[in-house]
Amino acid sequence: MNSVINSFGSNSVAWVITPSFFWIGMALVGVPILIHILNRRRYRVVAWAAMEYLLAALRKNRRRLKFEQLLLLITRCAILVMLGLALARPMGCAESSIAAMAGGRTGLHVFVIDNSYTMGYEADRLKARTHLDQARLLGKQQIDQLTAGGESVIVISAARTRRATGTALEKAEPSEANIIVRSTYDLDAAKSAIDRLEPSYGGTDMANALQLAVRLAREETRQPVKHLYVLTDFTRSAWETRDAEMLKQVGREMTAVFGPHVRVHDLGKPGQWNYAVLDLQPEGKLVTTKFHTDFLAEIKGYGSGSDAMVQWKWDDQLLGDGGRLRPDTTTKAQRQTKANVTEGGQHVLSVTLVDDEKLKVDNTRYRVIEVASELKVLIVEGERSTGMLSGSGAFLDLALAPRREMSPGGTMRSDSYVAPELISDLEMNNKVFGDYRAVIMANVSALSAGQADQIQKFVKQGGTLMVFLGEQVNPDAYNTIMLPRGLMPGKLVARKAVAADTKGFTMDFKPQGAIHPMLNAFRGEEKSGLDTAQVYTYYQVELDPAAKAEVVLKYLSGDKETNDPAITLQSLGKGRVVLVSTTASPDWTSLPAKPAYPALVHELLSGSVDVGDAWMNLEVGAELVVPAGLRLSSVPTLLDPTKKPVPIEAVTQDGQTFYRSKPLEKPGLYQLSTGAKVVPVAVNVPSDEADVRLLPPDAVKKALGDIDVQLVGDELPPSALAKEDGLDFGWPLMLIVLGLVAAECFMAMRFGHYRRQ
């Protein structure tokens, strides 16, 4: 009997959803029999005179009475059995015509519809222009096959939900916003919702959408059979994700919840192709008005198509002829060398592919470039009474802004994009750090707790702190004040020096070897001097694992590595901290005498300074977060590419108030008005969605952990049109129970109960 009861999915026998009710019903059959027996044992005694008539009545009606009593008993037992069976809800099998006649079909049907931007590919089918139109059509056709009143529908969007967290984009958990229709029996409403499902400009987040489908299906405990339909275009980004393990886990859960009722529709069109601009950025990190910068565009082609014309624009002005291109997956980045950057501030660079392809939304990519015309740097000199070129601060000042010409006032003038300001550590309290992009502490003895707090806040908001050590440094003060605030990569353990007549330490720079990205400018430079510079004294730093500092260069003692870092780089909030464990002056090292010294200081600065344009370059679905440091002369307003206003609200967090928009759903150039000026904001489609080459069906199955999935094309399979699986006999049985109850009442009345004359 157990096999009958629990044979889920079997075609040969019926099965029940809640067998416990069936067994309870069977157990309760004994109750009427027990009551009958007990009633026979509990009686009253009456002396009776007219016994003759009673016996005569008994003789005459004995058979009828026995039959009536038996009939009543059987009816009562049957009521309990049938009630238990009805509550257990037996399901009909696929091949039973009786089941089809008697049972009402029930079930939950979950539709996961991919509405990422690649679903907007114009496949030009007879009744559907895009893949999404075809998905809508299939969804509605499937719903038309459902039984009204018995089957319910859930519709989920598989578009990616992302949110901005400052500079980084993080993937969100399954979002309620992806639920288009919660479980509903109103099939017309479900179809209308599918019709209203809009194309998204985001990517696909199949793992989270499927996880959401599993969760909602689990919550729907009333439905015995659950079906899942995935309508997608089989793009690689959906199935070949970094969340492969998560997708496999979801696949296992899908099997547990939906059993064999999972159908995946491949709506992709064989031979479809797409060109896309995946990335656009300056070659260097910092774009300034002083140095020329090239820009690189990553253009890829997926599938074979025709030639495309490349158009570069700088502030909406064409940058000459971009040439023609037939990109593929191996195409190298396209370089733009003609951008003439003469003004600071925000500029918009765009690249557009002009071709005849069917998916144009990713053919253009915008980039807002923050051009630095003047990078203000505050250099704090810790050594007192120093003259020209006699302190670390002075060396750094000169390295950052070499003097080229005499000013009318008699001072030397520099044409560097860096505008250093050299002050004594005694003047620190008079400065507002927010006015500078970087603060350099050169041989500063110690910071007060208040100063350290100010510096910490400055760095967390995106500023850069560079620390050069030296004779004046009080290591205990550094360890107790700066280290706990994350302004040091580790503890200053000891000062290490070489004897006066011995060779100093060197740094482990190998021009042809592995080089930290900050030192890319020195790659292959054999005579930079970085590898020959002598360091006679430095502070040993015991790196704190919690600081997660990167070692840029280490010291070498002779040819041996010392494990003592010479230069480190670490993040703190949105900013960075660079530590150089020796002096910036020739006091402890010969490095300032080397030709690479100014370049090294520049590279350390540009490599660690926050360009500050991340908040202006967003992906579809992200929120615009206006940085707290942006000067606003009125409440900011935001217009989308079609000049429609986008709601923007003030948010207070950690005592700071900033403005945040709702997720930006359309790609293009937005305009943020700060009152005094208009700042462009570039929103681009996700680059990982562009690959429209179809995955082989097995790859999808494999991505889901080789679960049992029905893989079909862009039409409903014939089985979907004649499905009889999941016929619920619960209600018909309940009607039988009601009939039996009515019969019992009638019989009880007719056979003697409640009868009066």
Next chain:
Amino acid sequence: MSTVPQEVDYRKYLDPRTLARISSLDLRARLIVEGLMTGMHRSPYQGISVEFAQHRPYTQGDDIRHVDWKVFAKTDKIYLKQYLEETNLHLVCVVDASESMAYGSVGGRDATWTKYDHATAIAASLSYMAIQQQDSVGLAIFDNELKRYFKPSNSPGQWKIVTHELCLIPRLKKTNMGRILDQLAEKLNHRSLIVILSDFFDDLEGIQKGLRHLRYKKHEMMVFQILDPLEIEFPFEDVTLFKGMEEMGELLTEPRVLREGYLQQLAMATEQLKKMCRGMHIDFSRMNSGEALDVSLSGFLATRSASIK
């Protein structure tokens, strides 16, 4: 003998539940008759005799059947005829004292009013009325045999004897009414008015024989079938063990399922008895021992009155 205060409403003594609390049968009978007569004030019933006595003026409410039209024709005044006692009436009460007559559900646990109580109350009341009118009264008490028989007599002590005997006779045996009636027919020499008080739970053929024998002897007869309310309605619901009286065995059953059949059987037997009596010109009346006695006695007196005409 207890005395009854004059201002008492005697009609309440017609209720079996009240009578059941009065132990003395002769007192019961007096109270019944007093109650009956109070209720029959200005009624057409003069008595059980048929001899004319006197005229009296008509009063509103009197039965016009007793108007003396001849007097009206002569005097243009309306008078009613009243009748004198008939001195040669012999009333014989035949009372069934079998075990089945001991069944009773009326009254409380301490004072149950049985069918036998009902029968003796009627018998005593009729005897009292007859004695008051100088008629002769006889008594026969039986179960499976004729236990007691007293010849009709109009002596003043006869009523005392009758009530005494009705109280004494125990009820333990099966009934055999046919044979008893036969015996009675042999014993009665004068034409008598025989009143039979029983539940008639017996062989109807035997009863028919006995009645026919009595009728053959030119006796006038009245048959009172006395049944308990539970016997008439059979209202039992739960499973019940019925212990049959008069050696009829036991039956454990669900009474509700037998009710219809039982009532059918009872109705059939009653109808058969009634038909039998009608065929022999015997007055038949079924009495419910739960109902007031005036119903029984009024019926009896009405029948007698009808026979006067």
